[in-house]
Amino acid sequence: MSELVRAENLKKYFRVRGSLFKTLKAVDGVSFSIREGETLGLVGESGCGKSTLGRVVIRLIEPTTGRIFFRGKDVTSLKGSELKGFRREAQIVFQDPNTSLNPRMTILETLMEPILEHKIPVGDLEGFIAEQLTRVGLGKEHLHRYPHELSGGQRQRVAILRALLPNPSFIVLDEPTSSLDVSVQAQILNILKDIQSERKLSYLFISHDMGVVKYMSHRIAVMYLGSIVELAPSDTLFENPLHPYTKLLLSAIPVPDPKFARSRKRLEIKGEPPSPIHLPPGCKFRPRCPFAMEKCRLERPQLVEVEREHYVACWLYAKA
């Protein structure tokens, strides 16, 4: 499988209102790559910058610095029709199905837009869309309805179809099932997986739900305060988490197995995630880390490969 998307040292800094000097470092030097047909999961808690990163990678938000490569080509500064070509290939599905569809447009009108906009050659537009609807579990009776006549799960399916219609090769999924019921979530996740194997799509799957991320992803990146602290294949991450924050996360997630849940010992969690404006010096996780050393205050660790395909940013593992 060849590399499809590569992010190099992406940074997105926001200037804090009312202050000339304070910046909110939402994304603070992130690099990763995604291969064709692969899903990279992105997990982290609120304020870690995963949603911002998802948008920066497809240039919905412009990066402050850093570069984005798509199929080997630098797309960071594309404009005009070249940018539009990139947009066709790189799509996004948003978290909230209630606001991601234009309430004044029928489903048909919403779905016609990507086809017409990117001039996808389709014969009978309405017939084509009606047929595509069945791929996501909807029917042609939904074509002429308004979003408010559909349930949350149905709306999200429409949003997914909208992202699929331009025939992209890469989709950013930003918490696509977080606001849905568990049973509906399962349906949507399966649809996403089926489509991925059918069309060899690559996904960047952003979520705070570790169970869902593990189900969907081949590799997982853990983010904390704008940086990736660990990156590994899914099974490896869960079997052998290295970064203290990853260990913390894994011990905190509720597991639907009472025997296991009662028997495991949870890692003591100190404090709360600090604000991305006032970052501590050195390693950003140091104030909460049970294994913090003196070095952690002085220098920020970089992401290094500790074993095959397993990267960690932590002084516990870096060979100095």
Next chain:
Amino acid sequence: MNPLYQVGSWLVDTYAKLRDRLSPGWLERNRSKLVETKLSIYVFTSSKIGVAGLVLVTVTLFLAIFGPVIAWEPYDVYPVLLNPDLAGKLPHPPCLNNCEGLPTAGTDHYGRDVLCLVIRGFRISLVMSVIIVVTSATIGVLLGLISGYFGGVVDEVIMRFTDMMLAFPGLVLAIAFSLTLRPALRDFMMANPAFTGAAAYIFALNPEDAPNLANLLSVFLALIVVWWPPYTRVVRGSVLTVKEQGFIEAARALGLSVRKILLRHLLPNIISPLLVMITFDFATATLSSAALSFLGLGPQPPVPDLGLVISQAGQFFPERSWWIVVEAGIALLLISLGWNLVGDALRDVFDPRTRRSIELKAKIEVRP
């Protein structure tokens, strides 16, 4: 189901049947839209004040369109000049019994039938208010869309300019503009008879009276200049709210151009408060242009502008011209009241919460 809704519903159904016959399958495709339209009609007709307002507005529109046709006296003929002995009796109060051939509704000091003048006045009033509001709204919406969507420097510049315009007292600014525009307009109209003729036709006035037409135009040009800032403010506010919604971001992710995002996604979603504002504004514009005419800044006699008519009656007020003020005043009252009531009902029609709760009660359907 109230009878007015049934009429409206029948109209929608008939229209749907016709369209369906012309292009089969049209009904199915547009069923949701038809249901929404019927719901709007239902919500509107459920409100008694809305219906009352609708009646008034219908009368206003009817008189505005057909007034000059049904008016039985020309406005630019002064009976007192044709018949000098009338002079002492004018202005003549209304009389119900036969009063020497003078009109029942009373006359003004030139001997013209007041009721006739008022009926003609509807046309001028309506055209003025429509042009003022529509033009200002268009300018305001454009600026508001750009300002709200782009933000940053563009937003600052547009908003500061708008603030500046808002800071001036409206009527005073309108007076100033009207006075300065008048001579220029007069010259322009003298030099362009085609334009003058068109304007005269719209206002149902005599095309040869170019200076008076220029006065008329100067009033409403002046009003437009001060009328657009509130629209910019309101539209910008709505844009700021809607801009954050997911589907706008989705449109950008799709690669849509800014123009398409503004017109196809943003505008339809902010149009509801805009329509309500426009409706209320028709009332305000009617009264404002009448006020300017009253002050003498508008057209001069013989143009049957309602504000002018009232102002001219001033010298004989109250014993010798009360009927003129009453008749013209009631006309203005009815026009603005009608728009206000309709605007009120429209607000309910567009408010999503009242709409949905009424929708559940009504169970609107569209049958094939």
Next chain:
Amino acid sequence: MSTGLGEKQVLAARGVTVRFYTYAGVVHAVTDAYLDVFEGESVALVGETGCGKSVFTRALTGLIEPPGRVEGGEVYFRRRDGRVVDLLRLPAEELRGIRGDEISYVFQDPSSALDPLYTAGDHIVETIVEHRDASRREAWKEAVRLLRDVMIPSPEARVKNYPHELSGGMRQRVVIATAIANKPRLLIADEPTTNLDVTVQAQILDLLKELREKYGMSLLLITHNLGIVAETADRVYVMYGGRIAETADVYELFESPQHPYTQLLLRCVPNPLKKFERLESIPGTVPNLIDMGLGCPFAPRCPYAMDVCHRENPPRVELGGNHVVHCWLHWKR
């Protein structure tokens, strides 16, 4: 099912039915629901959107407003002084005395539960002074102590903070402090951690467990997250379509669920410890509570549905050892 209260029992709800009379029709939000809570235990009420769990728990203390109406059932509650009362039939005054004092609520969104114009301390003091004979001075001291109990660092300073000065996790702790201020017998928590980060969620759940032990209070936890259920509950009730579908001890429920809905639900949830090839999903959507037919609410989506399931609502079947299921599959003639 006994109708009285056992000795160590705090709450017993029987046959509770709640209907909402709306323009669209009658919404059968809750039908024949029941619940038992014993001293010191943690009970979970699980279900997806529209299953009726939130309405049911609000009905327990008379928090249902028109157009909703509680149309049947009893809710027996043993008060601190030992008396047993039926909450649904109490006069409003007495019910208000119980709320905030002997039964407390913690809701989902801490930001809307706290009044932005009042400090953390104000909230706690208000509830103390309302239900107890304490001076404001004593109440403030107690407030600081409570904030320390809920693990808020530097409580003396925090007690004077306004909600906007506190993070989401801290706000929820303040809400919990307010709820336990009067040492309630029963704490009802409705999705208390849904809006919080995973690490904060873990802290709050651990906190609730500690407080339960320290104060000897019972916990009724409403959630749709089966992971949380596994971690914190002793017994579980599963609701669907406004009715109780199944109830059992937590180990039993996860190991051998008997109701088809519970079985499918458990298979929908990705367990990060297991290696999944495929998540199962439940076809169809949750029922619209307005057009409720006569049969089992799950029948339209149930893979094992029989004729009788569509016709008649299944009876209650006791499977022994606290395990009860409402399903025709288990009905032996």
